[in-house]
Amino acid sequence: MMCAVWRHQVRRPSNLGRIGSDKMVNERPNEIMEWIKPLSLVLPLVLFFIVMSQIAQAVPNGGYAHPEILIQPEELKVLIEKRDPIIRIIDVREKAQYLAGHIPGAVQVWRPDIEDKSHFLPGMMAVQKQVEDLMGSLGINNKRIIVIYSDGPDNGRLWWVLAYYGFPVRQMKLLDGGIDGWQAKGYPTEIVPAKVEKTIFELPRGRKRAQTMLCTLSDVKSALKKNDQVVLDVRSKKEFFGEETKKGATRPGRIPGVTWIEWKEVLVEEGPHKDYWKPAEEIRKIFSAKEVTPDKDIYIY
Numbered sequence: 001m002m003c004a005v006w007r008h009q010v011r012r013p014s015n016l017g018r019i020g021s022d023k024m025v026n027e028r029p030n031e032i033m034e035w036i037k038p039l040s041l042v043l044p045l046v047l048f049f050i051v052m053s054q055i056a057q058a059v060p061n062g063g064y065a066h067p068e069i070l071i072q073p074e075e076l077k078v079l080i081e082k083r084d085p086i087i088r089i090i091d092v093r094e095k096a097q098y099l100a101g102h103i104p105g106a107v108q109v110w111r112p113d114i115e116d117k118s119h120f121l122p123g124m125m126a127v128q129k130q131v132e133d134l135m136g137s138l139g140i141n142n143k144r145i146i147v148i149y150s151d152g153p154d155n156g157r158l159w160w161v162l163a164y165y166g167f168p169v170r171q172m173k174l175l176d177g178g179i180d181g182w183q184a185k186g187y188p189t190e191i192v193p194a195k196v197e198k199t200i201f202e203l204p205r206g207r208k209r210a211q212t213m214l215c216t217l218s219d220v221k222s223a224l225k226k227n228d229q230v231v232l233d234v235r236s237k238k239e240f241f242g243e244e245t246k247k248g249a250t251r252p253g254r255i256p257g258v259t260w261i262e263w264k265e266v267l268v269e270e271g272p273h274k275d276y277w278k279p280a281e282e283i284r285k286i287f288s289a290k291e292v293t294p295d296k297d298i299y300i301y
Helices: 021-026 029-035 042-050 073-081 095-100 128-137 154-164 178-184 217-223 280-289
Strands: 004-006 087-092 107-109 145-149 172-175 229-233 297-300
Touching: 073 087, 073 178, 087 154, 145 154, 145 178, 154 172, 172 178, 217 229, 217 297
Parallel strands: 087 107, 087 145, 145 172, 229 297
Antiparallel strands: 004 297
């Protein structure tokens, strides 16, 4: 399991880097498992979208600082119909869901594919070589524009992993509304897996990784003691209150003293834009009500 930190000073993931996750290997396993729970990586993207936004508009034009990170279903449909060769679509759901119906041409990735298979703790971020091999096996090279979708927050998790390792943010887009938004418009799906040819995918080397996109146990402990930092739990209500325990967690509950905003609070609940991102100003109000503001460093799990 890992924790992401989002600092208000940073405005672009390409300027972010890593706080040595190798320190976590030296922490006592029981203490890590007690403090660090499964992650949802959608909310770092929320803060990235709204940190500079001034005007809230109607969804899907939400007044975000970086609306180019999102792609609307209508836009994706046009690209598919044009057979744009630079586009690769990734479905981040379990295999059974993918085979039950996915966006035409999409390849499939699920959480275990981007978790470190050799780490003694479950859920840790996959090492760079593992990510490169995965993407290459899906026929994705460094020049592709990747459109990522899911039916929950897991599209954000893949976005985070790739951004952390230095894949250009300008070459990644999240499908607004996810698979449900696509189907709600009556757009086609298919059940046959996409045919791809393996290729070479290489992430940047010899550069600092995104320091503010990953934090350690000691970072979280320190943040809990500071007024200008917030540790934010974005899991479900049942997880937060200890009524449900995800696989990999040793016991139910939460880190003492954290703030809670469930990840789905930033999405539209109903209507024609159900599961789309809410306008930036509405998201800002949700965060501000919990004293999660752009002048603070945010540690998210």
